[in-house]
Amino acid sequence: MLPLVTDPRTRARWAEEYSARARAYWTEERTKQLVGDKLPIMRPADAAVLLRALGLLRDDASLPPDRARKYFQINHMVALLLPALRELRARHPRVRLLDAGCGRSYLTLLIAWCARHVWNWELEVIGVDRNPDLIAEARRRAEIAGLDEAVRLEVGTVEAVDARDVHGVVALHACDTATCDALALGVSLGAELLAVAPCCQAELARGWSALAERGTSGPFSTIWGTPHLRRETAADVTDAMRTALLRAAGYDVLAMEFVPSEHTRKNTLIRAIRRGAPSDAARTEYEALRVATGGVGIRLAERLRGQLHDAEVYERSSGRREHEQ
Numbered sequence: 001m002l003p004l005v006t007d008p009r010t011r012a013r014w015a016e017e018y019s020a021r022a023r024a025y026w027t028e029e030r031t032k033q034l035v036g037d038k039l040p041i042m043r044p045a046d047a048a049v050l051l052r053a054l055g056l057l058r059d060d061a062s063l064p065p066d067r068a069r070k071y072f073q074i075n076h077m078v079a080l081l082l083p084a085l086r087e088l089r090a091r092h093p094r095v096r097l098l099d100a101g102c103g104r105s106y107l108t109l110l111i112a113w114c115a116r117h118v119w120n121w122e123l124e125v126i127g128v129d130r131n132p133d134l135i136a137e138a139r140r141r142a143e144i145a146g147l148d149e150a151v152r153l154e155v156g157t158v159e160a161v162d163a164r165d166v167h168g169v170v171a172l173h174a175c176d177t178a179t180c181d182a183l184a185l186g187v188s189l190g191a192e193l194l195a196v197a198p199c200c201q202a203e204l205a206r207g208w209s210a211l212a213e214r215g216t217s218g219p220f221s222t223i224w225g226t227p228h229l230r231r232e233t234a235a236d237v238t239d240a241m242r243t244a245l246l247r248a249a250g251y252d253v254l255a256m257e258f259v260p261s262e263h264t265r266k267n268t269l270i271r272a273i274r275r276g277a278p279s280d281a282a283r284t285e286y287e288a289l290r291v292a293t294g295g296v297g298i299r300l301a302e303r304l305r306g307q308l309h310d311a312e313v314y315e316r317s318s319g320r321r322e323h324e325q
């Protein structure tokens with residue numbers, strides 16, 4: 001582990017020396033071998049100090065193959081978010097994002113780094129994770145990368161985050177139902193951008209497994225009763241349900257592959273941009289999908305139930321007010 005040097009002048013000297021070492025190591029040829037013809041948001045030579053702080057580059061500035069996966073994941077995620085982040089930036093002089101289940105804060109720190117060193121934006125990222133050891137490590141990394149003033153790293157659960165004026169909520173592989181909690185949080189905060197790469201939500205698969213154990217029959221019973229098919233199908237249906245529920249909450253939603261499957265099998269990115277009014281048709285679509293696949297719902301539906309109801313009441317009452325004027 002890279003030690004944290006507390007003296008700012010010694011740290012600045014280290015950063016300069018390390019950047020020079022990385023520029024010498026990351027020749028055009030080596031960079032091309034790594035990234036091919038793609039133009040990554042962050043080439044190793046340009047963000048060496050950050051990549052070293054994140055534990056992705058070694059002391060000699062090389063990138064071990066097992067770390068390259070994370071390098072590509074966070075680069076791809078930021079590249080896909082950039083158009084939406086630009087929209088936020090056009091509306092807000094200081095953009096505020098929340099990274100839910102930030103872990104060691106790869107994504108939090110990359111976004112903060114790009115804002116400062118590449119885009120020249122005023123941007124603050126709040127990283128929240130329930131694991132205090134990971135937050136301690138993330139804070140150490142932020143200091144090494146010189147980003148401790150651009151990020152706020154807090155121990156807490158996604159369900160109970162207390163934040164305001166957040167323009168975007170992101171979550172990269174937040175475990176199990178934490179992705180649904182991150183989306184529900186974003187909707188409740190009125191966030192304009194939601195972007196999640198879901199992890200291993202097992203809720204639907206568990207419910208389907210219980211149906212199989214009870215001997216329930218239906219068009220999906222082969223899937224309910226076959227662990228591999230159940231897991232794979234449940235992941236996709238969960239994402240389809242999330243898409244419908246976010247549309248129901250007034251978001252334009254796109255689910256896409258964000259990184260080739262050789263880097264990770266958890267390679268779906270759901271990106272939602274708040275555009276309009278809640279949609280009853282999308283809520284009906286969610287219900288139809290839930291019923292058609294066995295009647296098991298997902299946590300996001302539960303978390304949004306009150307919120308969507310409130311939104312509907314609000315829409316109706318404001319419509320009535322307009323009508324009465």
Ligand SMILES: C[S@@+](CC[C@H](N)C(=O)[O-])C[C@H]1O[C@@H](n2cnc3c(N)ncnc32)[C@H](O)[C@@H]1O
Nearest residue numbers: 101102103129130131157158172173174175178
């Ligand atoms: C697979 S890790 C991903 C971490 C990080 N986003 C990344 O991509 O490296 C999932 C993280 O979610 C955190 N987590 C899971 N459920 C959570 C919850 N309900 N509230 C806060 N953090 C949670 C875990 O502690 C863990 O650090």
